[in-house]
Amino acid sequence: MTRRRLAQMGLALLGAAPWKLAAVPPAKDNSAAPPELPSGQLPAYKKDVAGQARQASSLKKFPLGYDYEPDFVFSAIPARLRRRRQ
């Protein structure tokens, strides 16, 4: 059974409409340039993507450990309610 079929069954059990899955676009192939990009911009695009990979690689040299990251705190209270409390 495919993951998609499993997801459809799960949603059906929850009362959701499984046909809505059909509206989800297929996953994008990250190895290819976006089709919207004119061919003349491809070399610059590829250079940018390669540069980003180099930048990401340079950051890997710094061990970051396993600490909990307080910058990624999600609040269960919606922003609108938080504003009212201020």
Add this chain to the structure above:
Amino acid sequence: MKRLPESTAFLSVTQLGDALRRRTFSSLELTEFFLERLDRIGTRLNAVVTVTADLARAQARRADAEIAAGHWRGPLHGIPYGAKDLLDTAGIRTTWGAAPFRDRVPRDNATVIARLEAAGAVLAAKLAMIELAGGGDYHMAGAAFTGPARNPWDPRRWTGGSSSGPGAAVAAGLVGFAIGSETWGSIVNPSTWCGIAGLRPTYGRVSRAGAMALSWTMDKLGPMARRIGDLGWILAAIAGSDPRDASALPGRFRPHRIPARLEGVRLGYFPVTSLPASSPVREPYRQALALFRRLGATLAATSLPDLPYGAAASLILGAEGASAFEPLLDSPAVHLLSDPRQSTGLFAGAEIKAVDYLRAFRFRRAAQQHFAAYMENFDALVHPGASSLPPLADLPFDQQEKHPVPGAKAKPAHPPAKKRKPNNYQLGGAGNLLGLPAVAVNMGFVRPAAQVGKAEPPPMPVGLEIVGAPLAEARLLAIAGAFEAAAGWYRHHPHLAV
């Protein structure tokens, strides 16, 4: 109506405010004066998107009535200003400098606009900018549907960006002051190249509600003016918490008195030799450091902790920018941008992996701790805001002529073994990644080399960037203000042949 002398255009906010309170001229007379200059000079410099004449006249009349009735709102009351065209203005188009948004009319004012209105300031113009604040990168000054912003000191040259209109308008005396924005260099760079004062506040000091979002964790709004002292008054009017922006920090800002001397102030500086050998700003920088010593500051040569600030800042800006403009990237309108480099960069930013973005974010926290320990040794760091002069406005950046300074070596005698980014790139990357405040102040003028057979070009301003710890704006303004007063470069103004 009184006709004001040309010199009025270059008065500081403080001087303009004093004249309004003494009734030397009215806010309406001052507003008409600046509106005429915006129309006559601003359009030729490509500095203006929309002149808000009707609104300005109404706000000026109200300011005059209030001042006459003895209700003085503060130093900005009755002063005409311009806002970079990424700040929402109710019922007035706000274009983000980009053709796809040239007819965008917001319903509400940005918080900064509302706060300046409450302070009695008069909105005279929405000012030009690099499209989308240069979020996807750009390769020419003309990356704006209004064309390349022209530098008032030499209109053949660019102003710098992305707050190009604010830089030109303040330097040319078209407004009393302006509000710009910086994600990475967009206040410091045009302030440096236009010879004006600029303040990039600490991240969170000023609410971004109603401003174009490019990078939620790096965007800052800040003032640009003709004198350092003005920046503090403007920041005091716009800083503070805002329920519309969760990142906005509580607490009012109060500027310090600008001291005459800098005894006891510890400045870290990057050695002159760290600039490229051909850099035309070496000599003004050397003289600026000597002036700081004469003012009593303690100077220590330093270099930034060797960390990949620029890489982390690029990844965060790239990923957040691609997300912020995702609807544009999904639309054919993306191809209406003036510079195709923009869309290329935004599309590429969409390919940054989530894990790489998150790693950059986690690195940022670690770097913050490193930097806090490093800054315990200094009250501020000083370095040129740019190591070169502004490029020519009508040529792509990669086709610019070289601007050698007579006597400069073409190459260093002993090239460094490891290729490193220049310090102003590193300082800009670190300062914006970590949300640190910075002040730009004029440090002199350099005359570009003349081309064979052509007239001698006019001298161009060069600037100093002063960076400090989070929330240290008052200290930075005091340091920059003492330097500005002693150096006296603020007395020079461009000769506008228009």
